[in-house]
Amino acid sequence: MPARADALQEHAERLAALFTVAGFPRMASRVLMTLMMSTDAALTAVELKERLGISAAAVSGAVKYLERLGMVRRRAHRGSRKELYELPEAAWYTASLRQPPFYAEIAALLPDGILAAQQAEAAGPLARLVEMQEFFEFMRTRMPGLYEEWVATRAAEVAEREG
Template identity: 40%
Template sequence: MRDEEAARQSAERMALMLTDWGFPRMPARVLMTVMTADEDLLTAADIGDRLGVSPAAVSGAVRYLIQLGMLGREPLPGSRRDAFRLPQNAWYEITALKGGLFKILADMSDEAVRALGEESGGGRRMATMRDYFIFVEGEFPKLLERWREHKADNGLD
């Protein structure tokens, strides 16, 4: 049996954690509200009601999440309103999109190494950062493939 208050508090704690990690606050709250909903589709009004904010306050957060691939928009039949849903592989999709970030960070770190000199203290630290992101970028596709296999093996689709 669902405990609405406990579910709301859990979603708010998760949103706060995402905010602490740099995710904008309202998109984090909207994302966790949709994640914890039993329904597959929620309107901006539904989300706003659950968060105690206006649908207009939800609007910018929804746009942000759609741009990241974390929410999808669907028109409601017979209405001018839209509803929002999580893509089937939302976490996988956002992680895959952000994968290019590792290459950018490796390249920028390498640029800093060249500017600082690899033998300087700062150059050594930046070289370690570069090498880490090169490693992560190389491992990332294997990790995603392992996730797909894990999902298939465990019926998680």
């Protein structure tokens, strides 16, 4: 790998390490950041395997995880039977902002826990579960607006640079 490519991969590894510390799965972090640093934001499984020095199974597991989050998608690789893994057209963080079902799923699950805490007369867990429900409901309702705000901000920045 040329020196510039090595530097990009080193940067990808540093970013992936931060994502891992924040709780993102290690291999998914490494695959995501490697795609971020690739020229076309797309690589085959073999390319990911070679760049990261990991097994095909590790690539597959990481890609499946990222696909579920909407951060990576598969497409056919022209002229080949291989699949290409790529970042979505909108950047990965935009994809995550557009998909708030995670927050809705958590918020939907919490009433059962709240009821159980009430029935057990467990004040500590009850207070934490109520706060958690309020937080995730807040996030679920705010994420679409944050996405729209990001799109408008980004469009204005691009127009300013090009204008």
